[in-house]
Amino acid sequence: MIVTIHDVAxxxxxxxxxxxxxxxxxxxxxxxxxxxxxEVAKELNYKPNRxxxxxxxxxxxxxxxxxxxxxxxxxxxxxxxxxxxxDEVSEHDFDLLIFGTQSLKTGLTFQQLxxxxxxxxxxxxxxxxNDPIIQELEKSDVPTILVDVPVKGKKATYITFDNQQGxxxxxxxxxxxxxxxxxxxxxxxxxxxxxxxxxxxxxxxAKNNLPFKEDYIFYGDFTKESGQNGARQLKESNSELxxxxxxxxxxxxxxxxxxxxxxxxxxxxxxxxxxxxxDFAAFTNPTLSTIRQDVYPLGRVAAKNIIRxxxxxxxxxxxxxxxxxxxxxxSTSPTK
Amino acid sequence: MIVTIHDVAxxxxxxxxxxxxxxxxxxxxxxxxxxxxxEVAKELNYKPNRxxxxxxxxxxxxxxxxxxxxxxxxxxxxxxxxxxxxDEVSEHDFDLLIFGTQSLKTGLTFQQLxxxxxxxxxxxxxxxxNDPIIQELEKSDVPTILVDVPVKGKKATYITFDNQQGxxxxxxxxxxxxxxxxxxxxxxxxxxxxxxxxxxxxxxxAKNNLPFKEDYIFYGDFTKESGQNGARQLKESNSELxxxxxxxxxxxxxxxxxxxxxxxxxxxxxxxxxxxxxDFAAFTNPTLSTIRQDVYPLGRVAAKNIIRxxxxxxxxxxxxxxxxxxxxxxSTSPTK
DNA sequence: TAATTTATCCAAAACGTTTTGGTTTTCAAG
DNA sequence: CTTGAAAACCAAAACGTTTTGGATAAATTA
Numbered sequence: 231m232i233v234t235i236h237d238v239a240x241x242x243x244x245x246x247x248x249x250x251x252x253x254x255x256x257x258x259x260x261x262x263x264x265x266x267x268x269e270v271a272k273e274l275n276y277k278p279n280r281x282x283x284x285x286x287x288x289x290x291x292x293x294x295x296x297x298x299x300x301x302x303x304x305x306x307x308x309x310x311x312x313x314x315x316x317d318e319v320s321e322h323d324f325d326l327l328i329f330g331t332q333s334l335k336t337g338l339t340f341q342q343l344x345x346x347x348x349x350x351x352x353x354x355x356x357x358x359x360n361d362p363i364i365q366e367l368e369k370s371d372v373p374t375i376l377v378d379v380p381v382k383g384k385k386a387t388y389i390t391f392d393n394q395q396g397x398x399x400x401x402x403x404x405x406x407x408x409x410x411x412x413x414x415x416x417x418x419x420x421x422x423x424x425x426x427x428x429x430x431x432x433x434x435x436a437k438n439n440l441p442f443k444e445d446y447i448f449y450g451d452f453t454k455e456s457g458q459n460g461a462r463q464l465k466e467s468n469s470e471l472x473x474x475x476x477x478x479x480x481x482x483x484x485x486x487x488x489x490x491x492x493x494x495x496x497x498x499x500x501x502x503x504x505x506x507x508x509d510f511a512a513f514t515n516p517t518l519s520t521i522r523q524d525v526y527p528l529g530r531v532a533a534k535n536i537i538r539x540x541x542x543x544x545x546x547x548x549x550x551x552x553x554x555x556x557x558x559x560x561s562t563s564p565t566k
Numbered sequence: 567m568i569v570t571i572h573d574v575a576x577x578x579x580x581x582x583x584x585x586x587x588x589x590x591x592x593x594x595x596x597x598x599x600x601x602x603x604x605e606v607a608k609e610l611n612y613k614p615n616r617x618x619x620x621x622x623x624x625x626x627x628x629x630x631x632x633x634x635x636x637x638x639x640x641x642x643x644x645x646x647x648x649x650x651x652x653d654e655v656s657e658h659d660f661d662l663l664i665f666g667t668q669s670l671k672t673g674l675t676f677q678q679l680x681x682x683x684x685x686x687x688x689x690x691x692x693x694x695x696n697d698p699i700i701q702e703l704e705k706s707d708v709p710t711i712l713v714d715v716p717v718k719g720k721k722a723t724y725i726t727f728d729n730q731q732g733x734x735x736x737x738x739x740x741x742x743x744x745x746x747x748x749x750x751x752x753x754x755x756x757x758x759x760x761x762x763x764x765x766x767x768x769x770x771x772a773k774n775n776l777p778f779k780e781d782y783i784f785y786g787d788f789t790k791e792s793g794q795n796g797a798r799q800l801k802e803s804n805s806e807l808x809x810x811x812x813x814x815x816x817x818x819x820x821x822x823x824x825x826x827x828x829x830x831x832x833x834x835x836x837x838x839x840x841x842x843x844x845d846f847a848a849f850t851n852p853t854l855s856t857i858r859q860d861v862y863p864l865g866r867v868a869a870k871n872i873i874r875x876x877x878x879x880x881x882x883x884x885x886x887x888x889x890x891x892x893x894x895x896x897s898t899s900p901t902k
Numbered sequence: 903t904a905a906t907t908t909a910t911c912c913a914a915a916a917c918g919t920t921t922t923g924g925t926t927t928t929c930a931a932g
Numbered sequence: 933c934t935t936g937a938a939a940a941c942c943a944a945a946a947c948g949t950t951t952t953g954g955a956t957a958a959a960t961t962a
Contacts, residue, residue: 232681234918245942250920260940277674281621281684282918286947289920292663300649305845309641312648312664316633320668325683327628327663328648332656338613345568347661348617483849509641513819515851570948581912586950596910618948622917625950 233276242270253278280325281348290350292325293536298356299331303452303480306508307525311355311377314529322537334363344372351536353377358420373539373547375532378423385539387547389532393423396521396554397430398437400475400503403556405438408565409473409501413446415460415485416477421452427477427505446471450481457484465489465500472565473501479508479520486514486561497563507557516560523554569612578606589614616661617684626686628661629872634692635667639788639816642844643861647691647713650865658873670699680708687872689713694756709875709883711868714759721875723883725868729759732857732890733766734773736811736839739855739892741774744901745809745837749782751796751821752813757788763813763841782807786817793820801825801836808901809837815844815856822850822897833899843893852896859890
């Protein structure tokens with residue numbers, strides 16, 4: 231039923247060694263022999279058993295995806311990353327093993343975990359900036375790409391969007407509409423992207439010769455409720471605000487709803503711009519202007535790089551920073 | 567660096583065999599010996615290498631998730647299933663390997679693929695009712711649970727929601743609001759759930775002594791655009807409609823937008839009820855009444871059952887049908 | 903006492919590959 | 933005809949486990 235290398239060897243008349251070396255492209259096999267072996271292999275529909283292979287060889291062809299601190303507002307983000315990883319990974323004939331937060335609580339180190347499962351490299355999402363695992367990653371031999379956490383190590387690097395640039399795009403756009411008093415609802419301080427977006431917000435203001443005011447900042451936690459609270463608090467304490475830049479679409483929806491509930495017209499009284507471009511941003515009323523992170527390509531790039539890191543020992547881990555783009559919908563308009 | 571069973575054997579003074587048998591709970595090990603071995607194993611932080619284990623033993627502790635025909639409108643569905651699977655699976659110390667559509671196009675049969683990767687059982691989503699792989703699944707020895715496709719086999723079964731009941735809930739609710747002319751926008755005919763929802767729609771009408779009219783049916787394809795087209799066509803040809811039941815939230819949003827664009831007031835002129843309760847259903851304006859499928863528990867139940875099927879040869883595959891629930895929001899109201 | 907059973911333990915085989923460390927064959931050069 | 937090198941091949945080891953099929957010693961029975 232199950233075809234092994236033995237069957238190919240027997241049918242082709244060569245040894246197991248030669249079959250293996252022929253199929254793996256080694257040089258010490260005669261061209262005719264190789265051709266014959268490949269033919270027999272195809273005829274029997276032989277595919278090497280990955281488990282057996284990864285037990286003995288250093289060629290580990292499964293990559294691990296660690297989804298840490300999963301929350302429902304990451305739905306789209308995670309889905310798109312997985313999609314990108316999956317597609318890229320299967321094109322290279324690699325496998326994708328998914329780990330949750332649990333798996334790192336079994337007493338195994340990250341390295342042990344990977345070794346035990348035959349994982350050759352990993353992609354990590356949802357890591358907080360103060361997670362102790364980061365220290366291990368810096369020294370680890372396991373090729374690793376972190377999403378949205380700026381860590382570099384022997385074999386570790388990161389991939390992210392240009393969050394600063396994204397924030398600047400938002401501010402530039404709002405300013406171009408005539409806005410001068412722009413509030414900011416940020417996420418929590420455990421996410422690195424929040425620092426970046428905050429930084430971009432400040433740079434954007436400076437670039438446009440607008441003053442930075444501490445009062446215009448609210449720290450939420452990426453939930454819709456915190457967006458509601460943020461909008462209410464900012465607008466109540468600063469009635470002169472004509473626009474709010476919100477660090478995530480979920481919070482932006484909260485802000486939008488709250489402002490409408492307070493009796494304001496969005497966008498005519500106050501403009502809202504989000505960050506992420508999640509699917510639902512096109513479903514709200516008014517639809518949500520936002521800064522788009524194109525996550526699917528991030529997954530593909532991450533996969534491509536991790537595979538390169540696994541297969542090519544010479545390749546040095548490099549940082550990838552992807553561009554964001556401005557998506558204009560209905561929640562922003564010129565000042566009156 | 568990496569601790570193997572050899573290290574435990576050497577340090578404890580027993581043979582590899584005894585260590586293995588002690589740790590795996592076999593009876594032919596003295597209690598004192600077992601205690602000592604467990605102690606040493608803990609001390610060295612020994613965890614067996616899963617790759618080596620699954621090569622030789624029949625204990626396969628990774629389950630495969632096949633995500634076929636992935637489309638962006640399944641985002642929430644897939645995410646929740648993966649979440650449920652991940653949590654349940656790691657509680658049982660199993661692993662989760664994800665496969666895309668690609669993986670079944672490599673010339674391997676489903677069985678071969680699983681065997682090759684050490685996959686002991688599988689969960690399959692997104693399968694179409696006419697997919698040829700179904701015939702293989704019916705005879706396959708690999709424990710398999712299909713999501714939303716009614717297939718039973720030697721080791722295969724399925725899990726789904728009670729789609730008929732869900733549709734009946736929707737109709738009952740609309741009737742209770744006074745609606746008598748209720749349209750239906752269905753999905754495409756490759757998805758089994760669409761037959762069920764259609765069947766439920768008809769039963770719901772019959773139950774409430776309302777006539778079934780072919781004109782009130784529109785077949786879409788789960789996209790927002792098809793929801794728009796459906797709403798326009800149904801309402802234009804049947805101006806007496808006061809409510810539309812839509813077989814998915816994405817299409818429902820399309821329908822909602824289109825009706826508003828046509829100048830109708832939702833829900834006062836016409837009520838809309840969706841199916842799924844995706845995240846964005848709470849973000850639309852008006853927010854969307856819908857029939858909720860609680861997908862996370864489905865993932866957990868699927869994982870629990872597949873693990874039981876893998877570990878207990880006596881256990882016969884059983885069908886699981888989960889309940890839906892009615893979520894009332896703003897897109898439905900009593901008739902005038 | 904001898905025979906049998908029971909409780910412990912373990913050496914070796916097995917899983918399906920790749921890798922190691924050769925051997926044999928071929929061929930060109932001396 | 934020898935020699936040396938290159939080309940082609942392969943037996944056995946290795947990967948880290950579990951499983952098989954005993955072996956040994958102790959306890960029980962006859």
